[in-house]
Amino acid sequence: MTRPSSAPSPQAPAAGEAGLYLDHAATSPVCAEAAEAVLRGMRITGNPSSRHDAGDEAKDALETSRRQMAALLDCAPGDVVFTAGGSEADALAVVGTVLAATARSTHVITTAVEHSAVLESCAMAGELGAEITILRPDSAGRIDPDDVRRALRPDTVLVSVMHANNETGVLQPVSEIAHIAHEAGALMHSDAVQTAGKVGLAGLGADLVSVSAHKFYGPKGVGALKVAPRARLAPLIRGGSQERGLRAGTENVPGILGMAAAADAALRHLSDSAFQERRHALRARLLKELEAAGDITVNGDGAPCLPETLNVSFAGVRGDTLVDLLAVHGVCVSAGSACHAGSDEPSHVLTAMGIPAERARSAVRFSPGRTTSLDDVAAAAALTADLVGRLRALGPADTPQPAPA
The missing domain is CATH 3.40.640.10 (Type I PLP-dependent aspartate aminotransferase-like (Major domain))
Structure with missing residues (x-):
């Protein structure tokens, strides 16, 4: 098999570059x-x-x-x-x-x-x-x-x-x-x-x-x-x-x-209506761009939800592997709660929702914040879709997935 190039999407930060923080559900910067x-x-x-x-x-x-x-x-x-x-x-x-x-x-x-x-x-x-x-x-x-x-x-x-x-x-x-x-x-x-x-x-x-x-x-x-x-x-x-x-x-x-x-x-x-509209626009843009990865599922879809939090499973990809690769390229997201980072067990939240373990392990949480722009979420989503495609090309998610090279 010809291994795909590791070059990031043109819109994404270069590897190792301080880039996009989309993990506000874990913690937010001090204002x-x-x-x-x-x-x-x-x-x-x-x-x-x-x-x-x-x-x-x-x-x-x-x-x-x-x-x-x-x-x-x-x-x-x-x-x-x-x-x-x-x-x-x-x-x-x-x-x-x-x-x-x-x-x-x-x-x-x-x-x-x-x-x-x-x-x-x-x-x-x-x-x-x-x-x-x-x-x-x-x-x-x-x-x-x-x-x-x-x-x-x-x-x-x-x-x-x-x-x-x-x-x-x-x-x-x-x-x-x-x-x-x-x-x-x-x-x-x-x-x-x-x-x-x-x-x-x-x-x-x-x-x-x-x-x-x-x-x-x-x-x-x-x-x-x-x-x-x-x-x-x-x-x-x-x-x-x-x-x-x-x-x-x-x-x-x-x-x-x-x-x-x-x-x-x-x-x-909270009292700024323009700011509130922007929150929902960020989520909509992020989800639309992530759909380019194909075969994704929004966990919690159909329920009222905070616009800042988007939990997506990418079929055939380990969420923790994807999170690590995004971090290398300067995009900060999470595979779930920061309190359980590093655990190989599927999320207790997703499990309680009846989500199968394979899908739960493929979940990634994106949580933009006040200073996140539409361009930021578009760049993060483009890189995510690119990396998801590369990981799928390397093999099934239930086996160790090396970084695309």
């Missing part, structure tokens, strides 16, 4: 507003809990940030609890609810397509004696609210359903599920890490909402949890009385200021 706020926070000397002028300065900055985050989360400032990120916020919501429950038996409902931060928190709750029910989605990745209704029991203390999936971008009917949970007397938690700053959270209806700054152009290592007044949580980190006694430890003032500034910027973008 200028957030970077400036972090620097401002680093110049604040005091501890927010100290009773002197320096402490008051830090506390004032913290409470201003709390009001900014409340605007993003659509809640009162007093409902915002700062954490070290989305995973901690998920753990506090799930495990904290179970620990605070006074009933002898407790039951938690979640889904098979949740982020591992929620699934592992549910596993921990199970170790503490809670019974866990895990609901499966339909073939598009959506949870049926009636399945939640049927799973509810008198001892159900929490229903946890993510707002949008981190791998497929599929949006869940959280407000409808929250109404069902509340009718049964249960609390509702939603991991909104992928939607905060991209979709308005007003009317979500959840008592507990997790967000992470680095997904909406803030710094890494800081997040927040909305805790509605009706929610009762036990702290996971004990010590001081910070954050309403729910999260001990001196607050990360620079990180929190950066997160709040990023939240402000995100809210401005």
Whole structure:
């Protein structure tokens, strides 16, 4: 067989060249507003809990940030609890609810397509004696609210359903599920890490909402949890009385200021109709150009979805191999959740949707961002289609695929 040339498409970056970042679902670059706020926070000397002028300065900055985050989360400032990120916020919501429950038996409902931060928190709750029910989605990745209704029991203390999936971008009917949970007397938690700053959270209806700054152009290592007044949580980190006694430890003032500034910027973008139209145009252009590869499947097709997230399976190609080759050419994408990079197991999300293992292993996630242009997605798609053709020419995906040479 004549091996195809390795020369990249004319529109694509040259091999090794810093090129196109289309992995915003994994993390986003820090916006200028957030970077400036972090620097401002680093110049604040005091501890927010100290009773002197320096402490008051830090506390004032913290409470201003709390009001900014409340605007993003659509809640009162007093409902915002700062954490070290989305995973901690998920753990506090799930495990904290179970620990605070006074009933002898407790039951938690979640889904098979949740982020591992929620699934592992549910596993921990199970170790503490809670019974866990895990609901499966339909073939598009959506949870049926009636399945939640049927799973509810008198001892159900929490229903946890993510707002949008981190791998497929599929949006869940959280407000409808929250109404069902509340009718049964249960609390509702939603991991909104992928939607905060991209979709308005007003009317979500959840008592507990997790967000992470680095997904909406803030710094890494800081997040927040909305805790509605009706929610009762036990702290996971004990010590001081910070954050309403729910999260001990001196607050990360620079990180929190950066997160709040990023939240402000995100809210401005949400109200910009031209920007919102551009988000959908980027997805449409990306998908149209990727179709040149032939024999592709959009995972989550048919369900409402974030326009920033496009999960595509390329028949006959290993997704991880394609991701590695795209990286060599300066295009950053993912084969799934960044938390499981390097694993040979097919995505638990795609598996739960009933997608066969071969197709799941051929999946690649593209997630453009604010600064991505139509030309960027066209160039990335052209290179992707070119490499897919070359990989298919080298042999089946279930055998090791060398780089085209």
